[in-house]
Each structure stands twice: as C-alpha cells, then as structure tokens.
Amino acid sequence: MTKRPFLMALATFGAIFLVFFLIILAVGNLAGRPTPFPLGEKVGVVPITGVIFSSEKINEAITRFREDASVKAIVLRIDSPGGGVGPSQEIYDEVRRTLAVKPVVASMGSVAASGGYYVAAPANRIIANPGTITGSIGVIMEFTNFQDLLEKIGLKTQVVKSGEHKDLGSPVRPMSEEDRRILQSLIDDVHDQFVTAVAEGRSLEQDKVIALADGRIFSGRQAMAAGLVDDLGNLRDAVLLAGELAGIRGEPRTVYPAPERPRLFDYLIQESITRLRQGLQEQNPVGLQYLWQGH
Structure with a gap:
C-alpha cells in the first residue's frame, strides 16, 4: 500500500516531464531552432549580414546545421560588403x-561584395538578385598619417624599435618606398589567395578570374554573365533550389539559428562594447580587408 502513492507520484512526475519536454520541442521546432531530433526535412538559413568582423557565430551556425540530421541543406543569406581577410577565409573553409x-x-x-563574395564562392550554387552588388574581388589596406597634425599642435613621437620595419604603417612618419614595396607584396599574395579561392570554388580558369579581380563591382546580372553567379532569384528561390539539391519533396521548411537571449545587463554591456568596437574599426580599419568601400 505504501508503494502505490510513490508509484503514482512518480508516474505523475514522468507525465508532467514528458508534456513539458514535448512543448519545448514543439516550440523550438516552430521557432526554427535546430533540434537533435529530425522532425521533418528542413533547409537551414544562415544570415551573413554587415561587415564581417568575426567568423565565430556564423561558423557555429553552419556547424550546427551540418550536424543536424533534420537539416538537409544550407542556404547562406549574404548581405555584406565583406570584411576581414581572416574571418572571410574561415567561413569559406567551413562552407x-x-x-x-x-x-x-x-x-x-x-x-x-569582396569578402561577401569570398564566402559564397565555394557554395554548390550562387543565386543573386539582378541588381545585387557583388564582385569587388580584391584586397585593401589603409593607413592614415597624422604627422602634419601632430607637428601643428606641438606633439612629437619617439619610437624605439627592434628592427627597421617594426613600425611599418606608422601614422607618425611618412611611408618609405621600402615600406610600400613590403606592403604591396603582402597585398599581392593575399589577392592571389582570393583569386585562387574563387577559381577553385567556381571551377573557373585562374586567368579568367584574374581578369575580373581588379576590384570592380558587378550587378547580379553582370556577375552571372561573367560566371561568378549561377542564377538570378531571391531567397525563396535559393531555398527551393537547396531543397531540390537535397532531395526534399515539395516546398521545404526553413530553420534559422536560434537567437541568443543574454541577461539584460550583460546584453547592454556587450552591445555597447560591440558597437564601440565596430565604430572604431569602421573609422580606422586594421589589417588586410576583403572589403568593398562603396557601401
């Protein structure tokens, strides 16, 4: 007799747990969050928006969709002028x-454009709107010189360095011809990496890509004529194509990366830091950039 209430309580607890589990699973599924259970065949959409400062979140989303058995194909929704060379190459590798x-x-x-095109290059297919701005295959590095300004206000900088080129790109001295030669060699090497990535990703001859890789931009229609884009269409067309390539019957369901929900205080602090960092980087970009500057 004493065991029966315990068993009933255990059964009740188990039933409540099961109901809550199913509710959480259903809500996550309706919200488009990837789950470890294949509840229907889906296409995962990974947004890549704004300047590419980091690859971490994007690659995390790609990896999760790749490992989710219910996600049969992935669409990269790109709306970006590009960004840092390193992050763009890391996303390219993950794709x-x-x-x-x-x-x-x-x-x-x-x-x-630029890094925004770089991350698209290895995809099975690329779809653009007729008026999409793309291309800008090239590398840029900028330096601002404050020497004249500092002299006007009476400030002088003393530099102690371990080697002749340790202050390469310094904003407080003129760029020498040797500085320019070193930087140009660096730019040329990274540009060659970009050309090679596009040639391999698009199965194009290296010489053909070189002819297009002078930094110019293309409309989506021009890019398709040049072989940089496969088809013209919108996001829905891309999702349908991805479903077709994955063998999904009918119109596929889409799933997006789950949005992060940090605590309010943490969110405000992190958002402030992020916006400050992005503002500083946009004003004074550091390092090599796969970036179209017309945005």
Missing part, C-alpha cells in the same frame, strides 16, 4: 567542409 555532408546554396541580397 567547403560542409559540402562533403550536404548541399550549400548562397543567396545574395543587396550586397555580397
């Missing part, structure tokens, strides 16, 4: 890694 597991389609929004 290539994913191609061995499931199809990837790139969908270009308003802008998918």
